[in-house]
Amino acid sequence: MTVSFCGLELAHLVINGSGTFDVHAARRSFGAALDEQFPFAAFVSKTITLEPRTGNPPPRLWESAQGLINSIGLPNRGLEEYMREEVPALAGLRTRVSGGESVPAPLITNVMGASADALVRLVEACEERAEIAAIELNVSCPNVKSGLDIGADPAELEAVVRATRGRTRKPLIVKLTPNCADVAACAAGAQAGGADAVSLINTLRAMALAPARAAGRPPASGRQIGRQVGQRRAWLGASTGGLSGPAVRSVALAQVAAVAERVEIPVIGMGGVQTAGHARELLDAGAALVAVGTE
Amino acid sequence: MTVSFCGLELAHLVINGSGTFDVHAARRSFGAALDEQFPFAAFVSKTITLEPRTGNPPPRLWESAQGLINSIGLPNRGLEEYMREEVPALAGLRTRVSGGESVPAPLITNVMGASADALVRLVEACEERAEIAAIELNVSCPNVKSGLDIGADPAELEAVVRATRGRTRKPLIVKLTPNCADVAACAAGAQAGGADAVSLINTLRAMALAPARAAGRPPASGRQIGRQVGQRRAWLGASTGGLSGPAVRSVALAQVAAVAERVEIPVIGMGGVQTAGHARELLDAGAALVAVGTE
Amino acid sequence: MSHAPFARRPLSITASERYGPYVVLRAADPEGPAPAPGQFTMLAAAERWGGGEDGRPFLARAFSVARHRAGEVHYVLEDVGPGTGRLCELAPGERMWALGPLGRGFAQPTDGRRALLVGGGIGIAPLVILADTLADAGPRAGRGTPPSAAILGFRDGERARAASLIDGAQVATDDGSAGHHGPCTDLLEDELELDANAVVYACGPAPMLEAVRAICERARVPAQLALEAGMACGFGACFGCVVPRRGGGYLRVCVDGPVVGGEELERVAEPAGEP
Amino acid sequence: MSHAPFARRPLSITASERYGPYVVLRAADPEGPAPAPGQFTMLAAAERWGGGEDGRPFLARAFSVARHRAGEVHYVLEDVGPGTGRLCELAPGERMWALGPLGRGFAQPTDGRRALLVGGGIGIAPLVILADTLADAGPRAGRGTPPSAAILGFRDGERARAASLIDGAQVATDDGSAGHHGPCTDLLEDELELDANAVVYACGPAPMLEAVRAICERARVPAQLALEAGMACGFGACFGCVVPRRGGGYLRVCVDGPVVGGEELERVAEPAGEP
Numbered sequence A, B: 001m002t003v004s005f006c007g008l009e010l011a012h013l014v015i016n017g018s019g020t021f022d023v024h025a026a027r028r029s030f031g032a033a034l035d036e037q038f039p040f041a042a043f044v045s046k047t048i049t050l051e052p053r054t055g056n057p058p059p060r061l062w063e064s065a066q067g068l069i070n071s072i073g074l075p076n077r078g079l080e081e082y083m084r085e086e087v088p089a090l091a092g093l094r095t096r097v098s099g100g101e102s103v104p105a106p107l108i109t110n111v112m113g114a115s116a117d118a119l120v121r122l123v124e125a126c127e128e129r130a131e132i133a134a135i136e137l138n139v140s141c142p143n144v145k146s147g148l149d150i151g152a153d154p155a156e157l158e159a160v161v162r163a164t165r166g167r168t169r170k171p172l173i174v175k176l177t178p179n180c181a182d183v184a185a186c187a188a189g190a191q192a193g194g195a196d197a198v199s200l201i202n203t204l205r206a207m208a209l210a211p212a213r214a215a216g217r218p219p220a221s222g223r224q225i226g227r228q229v230g231q232r233r234a235w236l237g238a239s240t241g242g243l244s245g246p247a248v249r250s251v252a253l254a255q256v257a258a259v260a261e262r263v264e265i266p267v268i269g270m271g272g273v274q275t276a277g278h279a280r281e282l283l284d285a286g287a288a289l290v291a292v293g294t295e
Numbered sequence C, D: 001m002s003h004a005p006f007a008r009r010p011l012s013i014t015a016s017e018r019y020g021p022y023v024v025l026r027a028a029d030p031e032g033p034a035p036a037p038g039q040f041t042m043l044a045a046a047e048r049w050g051g052g053e054d055g056r057p058f059l060a061r062a063f064s065v066a067r068h069r070a071g072e073v074h075y076v077l078e079d080v081g082p083g084t085g086r087l088c089e090l091a092p093g094e095r096m097w098a099l100g101p102l103g104r105g106f107a108q109p110t111d112g113r114r115a116l117l118v119g120g121g122i123g124i125a126p127l128v129i130l131a132d133t134l135a136d137a138g139p140r141a142g143r144g145t146p147p148s149a150a151i152l153g154f155r156d157g158e159r160a161r162a163a164s165l166i167d168g169a170q171v172a173t174d175d176g177s178a179g180h181h182g183p184c185t186d187l188l189e190d191e192l193e194l195d196a197n198a199v200v201y202a203c204g205p206a207p208m209l210e211a212v213r214a215i216c217e218r219a220r221v222p223a224q225l226a227l228e229a230g231m232a233c234g235f236g237a238c239f240g241c242v243v244p245r246r247g248g249g250y251l252r253v254c255v256d257g258p259v260v261g262g263e264e265l266e267r268v269a270e271p272a273g274e275p
């Protein structure tokens, strides 16, 4: 028994959160087992941008109370190389239906652009590729200036979604930002603009300071560290980052429930899912699929 | 050595977060020790509204991963009774300067109104009372519909602050909402409206579902529980609540740092402070005072 | 009632003993004030409080003081979740944080009424120290005060082993494996029929407390009910632990209770979310 | 390199032994693939991972496999924080979760070069299994392969007790309380002066690794450096564990390393935030 999501036939209800799983690297780490035991019903790519990005300077991780703060900064090889090198290798993924045969795990490509124009180009490029089953617009990444404002304003978001909507017949998923005043209004904007689904939550804007013992001292050469914050320095190379993991689960649940109540289109729920029970809660609260990232 | 904050002379840098300490009840629990060892450099009242409120139906608490979700719902006896019964009993608090004599712990009264009009009346009433040293405007409580929107929009917030500013010469502190797209912009709005200080963070909007074993069954009579959320019921009587405690500390740090960088007026930082080191981080990030709530 | 020191203090575990599924935890508390029966303490293990499934426990948990003797305090614990689970594993020498004694305890019997103690399951905890106090007071109370009686209900005989914590208690079990086969309220009704010049002290699950409340109301016997509620602070700060008050509004279980008069409630509400 | 099973597995602790401040933890791992020297495992205690100060640890932690023999895997741990602290307390019979072996290990010596193992502090861990492998290969490698040498630096003699994990290792200590008084790179320079037809395998604190890298660069000797970085996933998923790559961009320590060739780096950067 497969499940249907925006016209895709999926083996089950659990997918990965964008940027939290790398198929190529996992093949190097786990060999054939990765493909034989591929756990996700669909594979969501990390965020792809028009130009290549190396990502933020390290450190990129900080462990907080039951959470992880990351400032990865969307490293990716850019649209062209992604299409040429990565997409073919992501096309053949399959996932086992519980206890039964395996079915394709469709590829969902997550894209981000600093402008509606850039997003249109990204979406058009995805539209051309048969291997790509659906497109996720990242209008929510707190680590990069551009995406944020678009995603937090319902009207602007609607306009952006409308601009890209006309360029593809593939399912268009809008990944909302949690760093906004009214996420349900943003979801409604995405729906009005023509989105087929919304996904949430992305990470909450957060910060960590470098341990005090390092304070005051000039950074040793070669040592990278965030900018001055008051009397201290930020730990993360990018100074701020995004919080994920169990710490945000109750925030995710509130946002997913609010969005599922507001919009008709299906919702992909994520944020702090560690157990089947957590996934069940998001589904019960109205999500059609659940994604897992920080585990 | 006292410290000065908006013209108040304080014994030290730590105060309580609004709604997280009740002097009257603490006197019943701890007797004379409460006054002898009063720990806060100033006392912030719970939120006072024009009319009495009984608060939200129970349950009002849920423990999440390193956090607490509350939906207390601002129970209070209303402005009139607060002024008549509570203010006199809160006037004489004193706190010891480290190792030394005791100095007054001034009373900061936190108020919330559903409209600028209501806030003006609350502020005027505070202005009349000599026992009240400063006023905190709660424009951020996620449990109650009214406050939220005003606080999340910089321009509206500026207008509300301006409306109340003219009515008092006491220090006016604006308690910002963290559930917004750009808290620094909100802080700038508060400053432009004439605030003497801002405080943050209030709790993050969050939700918990009733354990699955209770799902599906009709609530036993007398048992109170939140509304239906998809297939389940919300645990909290008010259905949604606000998250505080260690889980939010990294979000608080990011917001406090962003606000302290943006505005000239002093910042009261709070959110997840459990240790002196946590307080130090907020101070280092630019807070002038630190408040503690969930411990 | 006793006032608590205005700071949590570390207590060193001196003994841990099982009574069926219950654990009696003893700790040295040389500086702790003598608690009134019915008062409680907020407890948290000093090490590794947290780190369980779902990252809990985080907050301290409320426990009735079950005994206070010779500088030692006793608690009776039932492992029902991450907090109680962690406390139940504490071994002699390990430490826990304690804030208390807190709250309003049982009011002493007046008018020459005899005390009827009614406990259900883990609800026996505050009745143990109440029985101790009544026994101590007995001789001094003089001829006028009739002897008290204790009625303890349990799910089964295994759990009923904890009845030995109160001398001479009558026992009822749901499965009949010890004592009376049926609810402990059957025995309460028998006692009240015998002699209604009594005051009832009860602690236990909400449905039992509600039954006791209703019986006492009907019999016009004062009832002192020790309530439970999820708590965050334990000293009136957070307004989180409320139950509806008869006539409107709410009571804070931690400062207006945990012991309330039956007349203060419309009914004893089951904690939300319970099946 | 070995591939890891695509799921974490529980390992049962079989022994825990102290070498000065270090703990050698052994666990039964009958199903685990044989790791290549330099590969690592993500470990987390099965119980009470979390609940420490600041609610940590939460994520699993990376540890070099130090030995793999007879169905047992060994790790050498230094208690530097909540994660290592918790693992160091594990007693025989307790369990931990393991994901691995992961990452790129040491490349075998080629061109008849002798292996020079240089370890600093806890950095000896991957060199133990490398020394095991070289010793096992020794007889088979035949006459052409000169014997390898190990040089281990420690802060003091107490820590230097761990040098006994590698037979015949030369020791240097910062305080001179055991072996050579000075940095272990002094001994490395001596060895290279004696015979530069070598490949250097190094693991240790960043400043030491950087010194080794620079020495090898000057001496035109290939260096295999086992790096450290804060990790979240351990298998290339999160892009969190990066270090700058020579020529621009970043390497992921977990999949492009932890062992990298000296030529892949401009320099070994100190982990951020360290004093």
Ligand SMILES: Cc1cc2nc3c(=O)[nH]c(=O)nc-3n(C[C@H](O)[C@H](O)[C@H](O)COP(=O)(O)OP(=O)(O)OC[C@H]3O[C@@H](n4cnc5c(N)ncnc54)[C@H](O)[C@@H]3O)c2cc1C
Binding pocket: B061, B062, B063, B064, B211, C040, C057, C061, C062, C063, C064, C065, C075, C076, C077, C078, C079, C080, C081, C082, C083, C084, C085, C122, C125, C126, C227, C228, C229, C230, C231, C253, C258, C271, C272, C273, C274
């Ligand atoms: C005044 C008073 C005295 C008490 N005396 C005793 C005593 O003497 N002995 C004793 O054993 N117990 C006593 N209790 C009960 C005890 O405090 C609880 O059993 C304990 O808090 C449970 O904690 P836990 O972590 O083990 O279980 P929890 O997981 O906290 O579960 C306990 C109940 O809380 C609810 N719950 C579940 N998850 C959550 C969550 N995430 N957040 C909020 N609520 C949740 C559910 O209803 C669950 O059944 C007393 C309680 C009070 C208020």
Ligand SMILES: Cc1cc2nc3c(=O)[nH]c(=O)nc-3n(C[C@H](O)[C@H](O)[C@H](O)COP(=O)(O)OP(=O)(O)OC[C@H]3O[C@@H](n4cnc5c(N)ncnc54)[C@H](O)[C@@H]3O)c2cc1C
Binding pocket: A061, A062, A063, A064, A211, D040, D057, D061, D062, D063, D064, D065, D075, D076, D077, D078, D079, D080, D081, D082, D083, D084, D085, D122, D125, D126, D227, D228, D229, D230, D231, D253, D258, D271, D272, D273, D274
């Ligand atoms: C490939 C590899 C192999 C390793 N092999 C070994 C080994 O064999 N034996 C061994 O003992 N160790 C080994 N380590 C190091 C080990 O993984 C770390 O010491 C461990 O992760 C520390 O965890 P902790 O919780 O004990 O300390 P932490 O508190 O995590 O402290 C460790 C360092 O992390 C930083 N830090 C502090 N707080 C935080 C935070 N909140 N979030 C993020 N970073 C923080 C600081 O720089 C601190 O000095 C290896 C590491 C790697 C990458």
Ligand SMILES: Cc1cc2nc3c(=O)[nH]c(=O)nc-3n(C[C@H](O)[C@H](O)[C@H](O)COP(=O)(O)O)c2cc1C
Binding pocket: A017, A018, A019, A020, A046, A047, A068, A070, A072, A074, A110, A138, A141, A175, A200, A201, A202, A203, A244, A245, A246, A248, A270, A271, A272, A273, A291, A292, A293, A294, A295, D238, D239, D240
């Ligand atoms: C290391 C890391 C990298 C991430 N990268 C991306 C990304 O590239 N694009 C994106 O839309 N979201 C990204 N996210 C957000 C996740 O997809 C997810 O929305 C968030 O982490 C919440 O889920 P979780 O708590 O299960 O991790 C990233 C999260 C983490 C932890």
Ligand SMILES: Cc1cc2nc3c(=O)[nH]c(=O)nc-3n(C[C@H](O)[C@H](O)[C@H](O)COP(=O)(O)O)c2cc1C
Binding pocket: B016, B017, B018, B019, B020, B046, B047, B068, B070, B072, B074, B110, B138, B141, B175, B200, B201, B202, B203, B243, B244, B245, B246, B248, B270, B271, B272, B273, B291, B292, B293, B294, B295, C238, C239, C240
């Ligand atoms: C139980 C509880 C009640 C609260 N009541 C109020 C309130 O009445 N008014 C208000 O402005 N904030 C209220 N808050 C928010 C706190 O003042 C504080 O902003 C927030 O809890 C974050 O700090 P913390 O993590 O230290 O608790 C309340 C918080 C809690 C936990």
Ligand code: FES
Binding pocket: C230, C231, C232, C233, C234, C235, C236, C237, C238, C239, C240, C241, C242, C252, C253, C254, C255
């Ligand atoms: S537990 Fe906080 S008021 Fe009762």
Ligand code: FES
Binding pocket: D230, D231, D232, D233, D234, D235, D236, D237, D238, D239, D240, D241, D242, D252, D253, D254, D255
């Ligand atoms: S630890 Fe996640 S990519 Fe290396």
